[in-house]
Structures are given as structure tokens and as C-alpha cells.
Amino acid sequence: MDYLSDERKKSDFDVEAMKVAWAGSIQEFQLSDRMAKLVANDPVFEKFTRPMLGRKELLKNTLRKSAHAWKLIIDLRLSEEEAKWLRLYVDEPAYTDLHWGMFIPAIEGQGTEEQKKKWLPLAKKMQIIGCYAQTELGHGSNVQGLETTATFDTRTDEFIMHSPTLTSSKWWPGGLGKLSTHAVVYARLIVGGQFHGVHGFIVQLRSLEDHSPLPGITVGDIGLKFGNGAYNTMDNGVLRFDHVRIPRNQMLMRVSQVTKEGKIMQSDVPRQLIYGTMVYVRQTIVADASKALSRAVCIATRYSAVRRQFGSRDGGPETQVIDYKTQQSRLFPLLASAYAFRFVSEWLKSLYLDVKQRLEANEFSTLPEAHACTAGLKSLTTTATADGIEECRKLCGGHGYLVSSGLPELFAVYIPACTYEGDNVVLMLQVARFLVKTVSELGHKKPVGTTAYMGRVASLMQKNSAVQTAEGWLNPGAVVEAFESRAARMAVRCAQELAKFGNPEEGFAELAVDLVEVAVSHCQLIVVTKFFEKLQQDIPGKGVKESLEVLCYVYALFLLHKHQGDFLATGYLTPKQASLANAQLRTLYSKVRPNAIALVDSFSYTDHYLGSILGRYDGNVYPKLYEAAWEDPLNDSDVIDGFHQYVQPILKQRLHSAKL
Ligand SMILES: CCCCCCCCCCCCCCCCCCCC(=O)SCCNC(=O)CCNC(=O)[C@H](O)C(C)(C)COP(=O)(O)OP(=O)(O)OC[C@H]1O[C@@H](n2cnc3c(N)ncnc32)[C@H](O)[C@@H]1OP(=O)(O)O
Numbered sequence: 001m002d003y004l005s006d007e008r009k010k011s012d013f014d015v016e017a018m019k020v021a022w023a024g025s026i027q028e029f030q031l032s033d034r035m036a037k038l039v040a041n042d043p044v045f046e047k048f049t050r051p052m053l054g055r056k057e058l059l060k061n062t063l064r065k066s067a068h069a070w071k072l073i074i075d076l077r078l079s080e081e082e083a084k085w086l087r088l089y090v091d092e093p094a095y096t097d098l099h100w101g102m103f104i105p106a107i108e109g110q111g112t113e114e115q116k117k118k119w120l121p122l123a124k125k126m127q128i129i130g131c132y133a134q135t136e137l138g139h140g141s142n143v144q145g146l147e148t149t150a151t152f153d154t155r156t157d158e159f160i161m162h163s164p165t166l167t168s169s170k171w172w173p174g175g176l177g178k179l180s181t182h183a184v185v186y187a188r189l190i191v192g193g194q195f196h197g198v199h200g201f202i203v204q205l206r207s208l209e210d211h212s213p214l215p216g217i218t219v220g221d222i223g224l225k226f227g228n229g230a231y232n233t234m235d236n237g238v239l240r241f242d243h244v245r246i247p248r249n250q251m252l253m254r255v256s257q258v259t260k261e262g263k264i265m266q267s268d269v270p271r272q273l274i275y276g277t278m279v280y281v282r283q284t285i286v287a288d289a290s291k292a293l294s295r296a297v298c299i300a301t302r303y304s305a306v307r308r309q310f311g312s313r314d315g316g317p318e319t320q321v322i323d324y325k326t327q328q329s330r331l332f333p334l335l336a337s338a339y340a341f342r343f344v345s346e347w348l349k350s351l352y353l354d355v356k357q358r359l360e361a362n363e364f365s366t367l368p369e370a371h372a373c374t375a376g377l378k379s380l381t382t383t384a385t386a387d388g389i390e391e392c393r394k395l396c397g398g399h400g401y402l403v404s405s406g407l408p409e410l411f412a413v414y415i416p417a418c419t420y421e422g423d424n425v426v427l428m429l430q431v432a433r434f435l436v437k438t439v440s441e442l443g444h445k446k447p448v449g450t451t452a453y454m455g456r457v458a459s460l461m462q463k464n465s466a467v468q469t470a471e472g473w474l475n476p477g478a479v480v481e482a483f484e485s486r487a488a489r490m491a492v493r494c495a496q497e498l499a500k501f502g503n504p505e506e507g508f509a510e511l512a513v514d515l516v517e518v519a520v521s522h523c524q525l526i527v528v529t530k531f532f533e534k535l536q537q538d539i540p541g542k543g544v545k546e547s548l549e550v551l552c553y554v555y556a557l558f559l560l561h562k563h564q565g566d567f568l569a570t571g572y573l574t575p576k577q578a579s580l581a582n583a584q585l586r587t588l589y590s591k592v593r594p595n596a597i598a599l600v601d602s603f604s605y606t607d608h609y610l611g612s613i614l615g616r617y618d619g620n621v622y623p624k625l626y627e628a629a630w631e632d633p634l635n636d637s638d639v640i641d642g643f644h645q646y647v648q649p650i651l652k653q654r655l656h657s658a659k660l
């Protein structure tokens with residue numbers, strides 16, 4: 001029985017076509033769909049018992065799933081794209097993520113041709129397992145502050161890897177704790193007693209025979225992390241070197257080379273390329289944000305249509321909680337954000353692929369913008385997603401707190417995304433630096449790409465919003481101009497404040513809070529713009545484009561409402577115009593309402609991937625919640641272990657004293 005069938009009948013767009021729009025193309029949809037079903041129908045990938053497992057069982061279970069996934073990849077000859085979808089739907093962080101997601105890309109991006117030829121075939125056949133060992137106990141954000149040393153010894157043509165202090169211990173790398181045989185280790189290069197910056201080195205950590213740590217290496221897991229199950233399927237590790245020697249050719253030498261004689265040769269490649277793997281991963285994290293948020297929103301939307309509270313008339317049914325305006329005002333902006341993040345990630349991927357191609361041809365001019373966009377959008381989307389998952393939990397009331405809702409585990413596994421691959425505030429400060437530089441160069445350099453609007457700063461500073469009615473906000477030009485003006489005015493105002501400081505670094509530190517707000521406003525502008533640009537494309541299917549248009553306005557006007565202080569303070573909007581935007585937002589929520597279930601069905605998630613009783617496709621929530629409670633191990637017996645030992649004596653004592 002489909003308890004949501006009436007809801008599904010209300011929608012006015014073609015869901016199958018929306019699934020394609022969400023996936024990006026029919027090919028991508030079919031590929032994703034095939035992998036989702038493959039995983040959902042395979043008992044090895046069962047995940048409901050995960051939160052009940054102890055750490056050792058949990059990790060072993062992950063190893064079993066990873067081995068099974070690898071077997072499927074080989075046996076079914078899956079392409080790299082198919083393998084990525086498979087990994088997504090298996091839905092369990094594993095050491096293989098860092099091997100494929102960071103170790104291999106680090107060698108691809110920073111290795112010489114010779115190094116790639118030697119290491120990539122071994123890694124791609126998984127004959128070695130690698131991780132990305134950058135962060136230390138004492139430093140994560142400040143990469144230049146890393147303390148591990150790689151000292152060149154001209155006599156033996158080797159580097160000596162060493163951990164000189166406790167705080168230099170590598171700390172956090174995923175896959176390092178128990179599984180990696182190798183790592184790309186980031187360390188201070190020392191040649192002839194001089195420090196030459198931080199570089200990557202391929203270091204073997206464990207024996208390929210018996211997996212024991214090699215001499216001079218101390219390695220282990222850093223311990224249990226937030227939440228049951230969740231990220232504890234990953235062996236984040238600690239690593240120390242005691243004068244471990246590696247051959248000279250294991251330094252990744254695309255950026256700088258060290259010769260046999262101990263000379264440092266700089267290539268034309270900028271030093272920042274050493275950070276290139278992070279640019280790649282940040283881009284993938286933006287795509288993952290839309291997946292995590294859409295998953296939470298799918299659960300909260302379906303449950304909000306099933307759940308009823310208050311409002312019964314003459315004994316009739318109570319009101320579905322999705323019909324409360326307050327519920328809509330919390331849920332629908334998240335639904336719109338999931339779509340917005342999906343489309344901005346699509347754009348970011350194309351920007352990244354373009355930069356990658358240029359880098360391969362030694363053309364580096366677009367790297368700063370790629371860095372600013374990946375850093376800023378990673379920060380913006382992961383913050384909104386982490387907050388959004390928690391909001392979805394609250395939108396599901398008490399039942400959202402049950403593990404069987406799927407939301408606690410999703411939250412626990414997701415929140416480190418705000419920290420890993422760059423703390424979100426630190427990353428926004430990078431965007432701010434980029435914007436301040438752009439503003440300072442306006443007189444002699446035409447801004448391009450996502451900062452092109454800064455080239456129109458004079459007019460953006462003068463012109464105020466012309467919107468006169470609520471309908472007036474349904475105009476891409478009016479909305480984009482509002483976001484451009486806000487970002488440009490905030491940037492210019494900050495630049496003026498910065499100019500008052502004699503020392504720019506001192507000014508940057510003092511104004512950091514305002515600078516982060518500027519960076520956020522710039523990143524929101526990118527997301528809004530890319531959503532409107534997506535709508536310019538041919539999007540087939542009855543009502544699909546129209547529904548996306550509604551979501552685009554919901555996303556933009558929700559932000560405008562939330563940050564109306566900025567829009568008003570910069571003088572671009574009047575209070576009346578801000579309140580017209582809010583009135584329009586209410587109308588838009590009414591347009592989303594009949595399509596809400598169809599819009600989350602369009603994510604095409606299987607019940608296996610959602611992992612949620614509240615989010616079941618058929619809406620059969622209460623019987624399944626009731627059934628699941630009886631499956632809890634506590635309900636194996638009526639009288640629990642420990643009762644006779646610890647509780648009964650107390651009860652007896654009370655009975656005894658009652659008699660007295
Ligand atoms: C068969 C197939 C199977 C397929 C399976 C597929 C599986 C794939 C799975 C993929 C999923 C991957 C899952 C990942 C899970 C997450 C794991 C998390 C891993 C980590 O966390 S790794 C560690 C990350 N660490 C950080 O992010 C540290 C943050 N800090 C920094 O980035 C920098 O240090 C900082 C803060 C940016 C720099 O500070 P500062 O010291 O001021 O800077 P510098 O002096 O060093 O440089 C300034 C200069 O450089 C520019 N810059 C900075 N960063 C970059 C960059 N990344 N790119 C380009 N340029 C950069 C900066 O703008 C400055 O430029 P100027 O022109 O102003 O000088």
C-alpha cells in the first residue's frame with residue numbers, strides 16, 4: 001500500500017524527467033539508478049545493524065563490504081564513474097575513499113611522469129593502499145606550520161623522514177590507522193640545512209608481506225569518533241617516523257626537484273599546486289553536500305506528509321504537518337538548497353575539469369579562482385547541509401531522534417565535512433583574501449569569472465532595487481542584481497575599512513568577521529547565479545523547468561529574507577522591498593506544497609540508501625516503527641540482564657522499608 005499515493009497525484013510535473021534533470025543527463029541517471037539497485041539488492045551491503053556494532057566488528061564489516069565492492073568492480077568490469085556511484089550507495093566511509101579520493105589524485109597532480117608510471121598502476125590495481133597524511137596533532141589548517149621533516153642526505157641519495165616532536169605526529173589521515181601500506185606524507189623539505197617549504201613524499205608504512213609497520217614507523221588508530229557507526233567505519237590514524245629513509249625519487253617532484261647533488265630546481269609550476277589535491281576533493285565535497293542534504297530533506301518531507309497533528313474537524317483527519325506554514329518555511333528552503341547545491345556542483349565540476357586540463361598543459365592563470373570557488377562553495381554548502389540535516393531531524397519531531405529515522409547517523413557522518421578538507425571559517429577567509437585582492441586590482445585589471453560583477457562596481461554601488469510589488473521579485477535580473485549589489489557593496493566597504501590600517505595583515509585579522517560575511521555573500525551570489533543559468537538550459541519534461549524556477553526563487557528569496565540586514569544596511573533595498581520579497585516567498589511555498597513529494601521522489605533514492613523508516617517510499621511509517629522497536633536487542637527478553645543483580649535488590653529494599 002502506498003500511503004503517499006494521494007500526495008504523488010497532486011504534482012504537476014513529470015517526475016521521470018525531473019530525475020534526469022537532477023542527475024544531469026539520461027546517461028548519468030541510468031548509471032546511478034543501476035548502481036543504486038545493485039547495492040540495494042545485495043545483502044552484503046545491509047546497514048541497519050551498523051549502529052549496534054562495536055568498533056572492531058564495525059571496521060571488519062566495512063572491510064568485508066569494501067572487498068565485496070572491489071570484487072563487483074572487477075567482475076562486472078565497472079567503469080570509474082560506475083564505481084563512484086557504487087561507493088556512494090554503499091554509504092559507508094572506508095579507507096578506499098582516501099586511496100582513490102586523495103592518494104591517487106595527489107600522485108596524479110604532483111608526481112612527475114616517471115613517478116606516475118611507477119606508482120599509479122600499483123595503486124589502481126590496489127596492490128598498494130595509500131592515504132593522504134598531511135594534518136598533524138599540532139597543525140591542520142596551517143599547512144606551512146607542519147613539523148614533520150624530510151631531510152636530504154646527499155651521501156645516500158635518500159630523504160630521512162622524521163617526527164621531531166609529539167605535535168609533529170601525523171593525526172587524522174583516514175585509512176592510515178590500520179589499513180594503508182603507503183602514504184603521501186607532507187613534510188618540511190630540508191636540504192643543506194635550509195628549509196624549502198612543505199612537499200609531498202611517498203612513504204611505505206607497512207610490509208606488503210605481513211602488513212606489520214616497517215622499522216622506524218609507529219602507526220595506529222586515533223580512537224572512537226562522534227556517533228555510533230557513522231565515521232567510525234574509518235581508521236583515522238596517528239603516525240610517527242624515527243629517521244625513516246626513503247629513496248630521493250619518492251619526493252613528488254612536479255613542483256620542485258631535488259637533484260642527487262642536493263640542488264633544488266624549481267619548475268614553472270606554481271608552489272600552490274602542492275595544494276591541488278585539496279582543490280579536487282573540495283569540489284567533490286560540494287557534490288556530496290547536495291546528496292546528503294537531499295537525503296535528509298527526502299526523509300523529512302515524506303514524513304511531514306504522513307504525520308498529522310491537531311486541526312481535526314468533525315472527527316475528520318488532523319492536519320498533515322507539511323501544511324503548517326512554519327513547517328514549510330523550514331523545510332522548503334532546504335529542499336530548494338538541495339537542488340541549488342546540485343546545480344552549482346555540476347558547474348563547479350566543469351570549472352574544475354577545465355582548470356585540470358589547463359594545469360596539465362602548464363597553464364595556471366585560472367588556479368586562484370578555482371581555489372576560491374572550491375574553498376568557498378565547500379564551506380558554504382557543508383555548513384548549510386550540516387545545519388539542514390539537524391533541522392530535518394527537528395522537523396520530524398521526536399521520531400527524528402530515533403536511529404531508525406536515519407537522521408542521527410547521517411548527521412554524525414556528515415558534520416566533519418565542516419572541518420575536514422579545510423575548516424569552513426579558514427576557507428571563507430581564503431575567499432575573502434581573493435576578493436580583497438580583486439577589489440584592490442580593479443583600477444588596472446578587469447575581473448573575470450565569478451568576480452566579473454566587480455567590474456560593474458560603480459553602477460552596483462549607485463543603483464537601488466526597482467522592485468515595487470511581490471511579483472516584481474519573480475525576475476532573475478532583479479534577484480541577481482540584489483545579490484551582486486550586496487556582495488559588491490560589502491566588499492568595497494570592507495576594502496575601505498582595511499585601507500585604514502597601516503599594516504594590511506593587521507587589518508585583515510581585525511576585520512576577519514566582516515570579511516567572512518563578505519565571502520559568504522559572494523558565494524551565495526555564485527549559487528544563485530548558477531541556478532538561474534541552469535534554468536537557461538534546455539530542460540525537457542512537462543512542468544520540470546517551471547518547478548525548478550519556483551525552487552530557484554525560493555532559494556534566493558529565502559536567503560534574501562534571512563540576510564535582509566545586509567541588503568538593508570548596504571542601502572540597496574528598502575524595508576518595504578524586503579517585506580515584498582517575504583510575501584512572495586509565502587506564495588512560492590504554496591506553489592511548492594503540491595509538488596513536495598514528487599520533488600523528493602525525483603532524487604530517486606532507494607529505501608536502502610535512505611536508510612530511514614520515516615522516509616520510506618510507501619510512507620508506511622507507524623507499523624514499521626512499531627516492528628523495528630521489537631527488533632532492538634533490549635527486547636530479546638522481558639526481563640533484562642542486570643535486573644536481578646542491580647534493580648531487584650533496590651525494589652526489595654523499598655518494599656521492606658514500606659512495610660516498616
Ligand atoms: C575504481 C574506482 C573507484 C572510485 C572510488 C571513488 C572514491 C572517491 C571518493 C572521494 C571522496 C573523498 C572523501 C574525502 C573525505 C575527506 C577526507 C578529508 C581529508 C583532509 O582533511 S586532508 C587535509 C586537508 N587540510 C586542509 O584543507 C588544510 C587547510 N589549509 C589550507 O588549505 C592552507 O594551508 C591555507 C589555509 C589555504 C593556506 O594558508 P596560508 O599559510 O596563508 O597559505 P600559503 O602561504 O601556504 O599560500 C597562500 C597562497 O596560496 C593560495 N592557495 C592556498 N590554497 C590553495 C589551493 N588549494 N589551491 C591554489 N592556491 C591556493 C592562496 O590563495 C595564496 O595565494 P596568493 O596569490 O594570495 O599568494
Ligand SMILES: Cc1cc2nc3c(=O)[nH]c(=O)nc-3n(C[C@H](O)[C@H](O)[C@H](O)COP(=O)(O)OP(=O)(O)OC[C@H]3O[C@@H](n4cnc5c(N)ncnc54)[C@H](O)[C@@H]3O)c2cc1C
Nearest residue numbers: 132133134135139140141172173174416419420421422425
Ligand atoms: C573526520 C576527519 C577526517 C580527516 N581526514 C584527514 C585526512 O585524511 N588527511 C589529513 O591530512 N587530514 C585529515 N583531517 C584533518 C582535517 O583536515 C583538519 O582537522 C582540518 O583541516 C582542520 O584543521 P585543524 O584540525 O588544525 O583545525 P584548527 O585550525 O585547529 O581549528 C580550530 C579552530 O580555530 C579556528 N582557526 C584556525 N585558524 C584560523 C585562522 N587563521 N583564522 C581564524 N580562525 C582560525 C577554526 O575556525 C576553528 O574554529 C580529517 C579531519 C576529520 C575531522
